[in-house]
Amino acid sequence: MTTTHTTRGRRRAPSRMQRAAGKAAALQKPRVILALLLLLGLTSVMLLDGYLRAEVGGDQRVRTGASSSKVPDSVLDGGPILTFRGGKATTVSVPKKTIALTFDDGPNPTYTPQVLKILEENDVPATFFLVGSMVSRYPGIVKDMVEQGDEVGIHTFTHVDLSYQSTARVDREMEQTQLALAGAAGITTTLFRAPYSSETDAIDNYSWPVYKKLGQDGYTSVFVDTDSDDWKKPGVSKIVDWATPKGTSGAAVLMHDAGGDREQTIEALPKYIKKMKAKGYTFTTISGVMEKQNTGNGRAVTGTATGVQPGAGALNSRGTQGGSATRQVTDRLQAAHHQATGATLYEGKALIVAVAVAEYALPVLSVGLMIVGVAVMGRFGMMVVLARRHYRQRNRRRFGWGPPVTRPVSVIVPAYNEKECIANTLQSLSRSAHPIEVIVVDDGSTDGTSEIAREAAYALGMTNVRVIRQENAGKPAALNNGVRSASCDIVVMMDGDTVFEPDTVRSLVQPFADPEVGAVAGNAKVGNRNTVIGAWQHIEYVMGFNLDRRMYDLLRCMPTIPGAIGAFRREAVLQVGGMSEDTLAEDTDITIAMHRAGWRVVYEEHARAWTEAPGSLKQLWSQRYRWSYGTMQALWKHRKSLTDKGPSGRFGRVGMPLVVIFQIVTPVFAPLIDVFTAYSMIFVDFTAALLAWLAVLAVQLVCAAYAFRLDREKYRYLLMMPLQQLAYRQMMYLVLIHSCITALTGGRLRWQKLKRTGEVGTPAGVS
Structure with a gap:
C-alpha cells in the first residue's frame, strides 16, 4: 500500500536570490x-589573415597569348607610361640618359629596408609598386619609403591578374590598396602597375579594357622598358647587364624588392646605380619622367586625377641630374601622391589596426x-x-x-x-x-x-x-x-x-x-x-x-x-x-x-x-x-x-x-x-x-x-x-x-x- x-x-514570495536569478x-x-x-571575431581574424597573404584568388597568370587587335598601335609601340587624359590613350617614353627605377611586389620586411638604404646612400629615387596586402602588414616600411622621398604605386591588393576579373573585383583591388596606403602613409596614389605586366606590346584584348577603365578613373598605368629578370636569380652580373638599356636610351627598369629571395638584387643594385651614373644617367621617378615630358611640351603638371583622392599638397622626392649626387627637391615630382583625408584616411587606419590584430593574433592562436x-x-x-x-x-x-x-x-x-x-x-x-x-x-x-x-x-x-x-x-x-x-x-x-x-x-x-x-x-x-x-x-x-x-x-x-x-x-x-x-x-x-x-x-x-x-x-x-x-x-x-x-x-x-x-x-x-x-x-x-x-x-x-x-x-x-x-x-x-x-x-x-x-x-x- x-x-x-x-x-x-x-x-512564499520570491526571494532576493530568486529575483536576481530571474534577472540574470x-x-x-x-x-x-x-x-x-x-x-x-576569431573567424574574421583568420579570414583577414588568409586574404592578406594572397593565398586566395590565385597568384598566377590566368591568360596566355591573347591577340591585341583592339589595342591601338600607338600604345603597343609607345612608351612605358600610359595615360588617358581627355579620354585619349597617350603613352610617355623615358627621356634619353634617364632611368626610372621601379620595384615590384613589396614591401618586404627583409629586403625593402635594404633597398631603401641603398637608394638613400646613393641619393637615388625610385618608384615602388606595392601589393596592398603587404602594405597592410608592414605599414611602417611604406611610411619610411614615402618620408624618404620615394614614390609609390598600386600593384593590386592580392597580386591577382586583373584580365579576367569582374569590374567589382578590379575596383575592390584598387580601393583596398588605396585604403592600405592611406592608413600606412596618409596618402593615395594615381600610379598603377598590373601584376605580370611587362612592355606595352604585351597588352592584349583581355587586359586592354582594364587599362582603359583604370585610365578613366584617373590612374596612370606603368609598364617597363628594361626587365632585370632578377626574380630568376641569374647572378649579380646578369641582373646588372639585363637592367642596362641599349646605348643612351632612357628606360623604366623593373626590379623586385619582394616575392622571394632577393639577395642577388640587393647585391646588384648598388653596382647598377654606380654603373649608370658613370655612363651619365639621371635617376628619377615615374612622376619625374612625366614632368620632364610635360615641361618639354611647355605644359605644367597639376597631378590631379579623377577617380582618386585629390591632393592637398604633394610630398617631396629626390632626384639626380647628369649622374651627379646633387639632390633636387621639388613638389612636382610627387604629383602622383595625394593627401588622404576624410573617410579614406580613417578607414585606412582602421584597416591597418585590424591587420595588426590579425598579425599578432595568428601566432598566438597557432601556439594555442x-x-x-x-x-x-x-x-x-x-x-x-x-x-x-x-x-x-x-x-x-x-x-x-x-x-x-x-x-x-x-x-x-x-x-x-x-x-x-x-x-x-x-x-x-x-x-x-x-x-x-x-x-x-x-x-x-x-x-x-x-x-x-x-x-x-x-x-x-x-x-x-x-x-x-x-x-x-x-x-x-x-x-x-x-x-x-x-x-x-x-x-x-x-x-x-x-x-x-x-x-x-x-x-x-x-x-x-x-x-x-x-x-x-x-x-x-x-x-x-x-x-x-x-x-x-x-x-x-x-x-x-x-x-x-x-x-x-x-x-x-x-x-x-x-x-x-x-x-x-x-x-x-x-x-x-x-x-x-x-x-x-x-x-x-x-x-x-x-x-x-x-x-x-x-x-x-x-x-x-x-x-x-x-x-x-x-x-x-x-x-x-x-x-x-x-x-x-x-x-x-x-x-x-x-x-x-x-x-x-x-x-x-x-x-x-x-x-x-x-x-x-x-x-x-x-x-x-x-x-x-x-x-x-x-x-x-x-x-x-x-x-x-x-x-x-x-x-x-x-x-x-x-x-x-x-x-x-x-x-x-x-x-x-x-x-x-x-x-x-x-x-x-x-x-x-x-x-x-x-x-x-x-x-x-x-x-x-x-x-x-x-x-x-x-x-x-x-x-
Whole structure:
C-alpha cells in the first residue's frame, strides 16, 4: 500500500536570490550573442589573415597569348607610361640618359629596408609598386619609403591578374590598396602597375579594357622598358647587364624588392646605380619622367586625377641630374601622391589596426592550437590506457568490494512536473532485485505528478513507496528532504525521468562493502537514442562521460556523481551538509565535498540507468549550459581543495587540474582546431587539411569504438560520429563559451526544467 506524506503551505514570495536569478536569466540571450560574436571575431581574424597573404584568388597568370587587335598601335609601340587624359590613350617614353627605377611586389620586411638604404646612400629615387596586402602588414616600411622621398604605386591588393576579373573585383583591388596606403602613409596614389605586366606590346584584348577603365578613373598605368629578370636569380652580373638599356636610351627598369629571395638584387643594385651614373644617367621617378615630358611640351603638371583622392599638397622626392649626387627637391615630382583625408584616411587606419590584430593574433592562436591539440590527444591516450586498466581490474574473477551488501536502501526520486515519466520510473523500481524503499519528493509540481505517482504505486502493488510534497524549492532541496526522510543508511538518487534495470540498485550499492567508499557513480545511458540528437548524446555519454569516469575512478578523483544514478552513504551526505543550493551542479558540488571530507568516490559500470536525453537543440542547450556553468561554480566554490593536505587533498592535487584542463580550458579553445582546419582548407592546402581532420576523426573513432566495446554497445551509432563532429560538437563549444561568459559576468541561474515526453520506458524496451 502506498503511503504518502504531504507538506503544504502558503507559497512564499520570491526571494532576493530568486529575483536576481530571474534577472540574470533575462540576460542570457545577450550572452549567447556575445559568445557567437567571439567565434565570429576569431573567424574574421583568420579570414583577414588568409586574404592578406594572397593565398586566395590565385597568384598566377590566368591568360596566355591573347591577340591585341583592339589595342591601338600607338600604345603597343609607345612608351612605358600610359595615360588617358581627355579620354585619349597617350603613352610617355623615358627621356634619353634617364632611368626610372621601379620595384615590384613589396614591401618586404627583409629586403625593402635594404633597398631603401641603398637608394638613400646613393641619393637615388625610385618608384615602388606595392601589393596592398603587404602594405597592410608592414605599414611602417611604406611610411619610411614615402618620408624618404620615394614614390609609390598600386600593384593590386592580392597580386591577382586583373584580365579576367569582374569590374567589382578590379575596383575592390584598387580601393583596398588605396585604403592600405592611406592608413600606412596618409596618402593615395594615381600610379598603377598590373601584376605580370611587362612592355606595352604585351597588352592584349583581355587586359586592354582594364587599362582603359583604370585610365578613366584617373590612374596612370606603368609598364617597363628594361626587365632585370632578377626574380630568376641569374647572378649579380646578369641582373646588372639585363637592367642596362641599349646605348643612351632612357628606360623604366623593373626590379623586385619582394616575392622571394632577393639577395642577388640587393647585391646588384648598388653596382647598377654606380654603373649608370658613370655612363651619365639621371635617376628619377615615374612622376619625374612625366614632368620632364610635360615641361618639354611647355605644359605644367597639376597631378590631379579623377577617380582618386585629390591632393592637398604633394610630398617631396629626390632626384639626380647628369649622374651627379646633387639632390633636387621639388613638389612636382610627387604629383602622383595625394593627401588622404576624410573617410579614406580613417578607414585606412582602421584597416591597418585590424591587420595588426590579425598579425599578432595568428601566432598566438597557432601556439594555442598546438597546446590544445596536445591536450586533446593526451586526453584520448589517458582515457584509453586508464579505462582499459580499470576494466581489467574490475572484471577480474577474484575482484570484490567485500561481503555482499544485502540490506535495504532508500531510493530518492525528486520530481517536478514529471507526469509523463514518473509511472515508468516506479514501474522499473518495482522490479528491483534489491530490497528498497522509494521516496518520491514532489517539488511543487503543477501537473499532478504526486497523484500519478500514488496511482502508479497502487496499481503496481508497491507498498514501499512514499510520496512527499513540498513547495517548489529546487532539486537540491527535494533531495535533502528525501535524505532526511530516508530510513536506510544508503540512499540512491535518481531523476524522475530515469528507469533502472532490475539489477541496477544491487550492483550500485556493492562498493559500500568497502567502508572507505562514500559515494558510487552509476552508468547513465541515453534511452531515446534513435533520433539524430539522441544518437549524438548516446556517443557522448558512452565516450565522453563513462570512459572519463573509468579514468577518474582509477586516479581516485571522480568529479561527478550523475544525477540520473548515484548512491551515497546517508551519514556522508549529512556530514558534508547535504545537497548544496550554492551551485547549479549540485551533483558535482557534493562529489567534491565528499572527496574533501575524506570519502572515496568510485564508478560502478554494471549499474545502468536509462534516462531521457533532451529531444531538441533548445533543450539540449539549456541542459548543457546549466551543467557547464554549474561545474564552474562548483570548482570555484571548492578552489581551496588545491591546498588540502593528506588523502582528502587528492582531488585538489589531481582531479581539479584535470577537470579544469579537460572540461573547461581545452573545450573552450577546441574550436581553434576546427577554425584552423577550415582556414587551411581555404587558404593553404585543402587535401592536407582534410587528411589531418580525418586523422583526428579516426583517433576519436577508435577511442569511441573502444568505449562502446567496454560498455557492450552497438557500433552502428558510431556512423553518426562524423556528423556529430561537424554539428553537435560546435554547439557544445558555444555552450561552454556561453557558460564562461556568464561566469565572468557574474550571472546566476535557477534549476531549469526540461520538457519530457516519457518515451523512455522499461529497460527491456531500449535497444
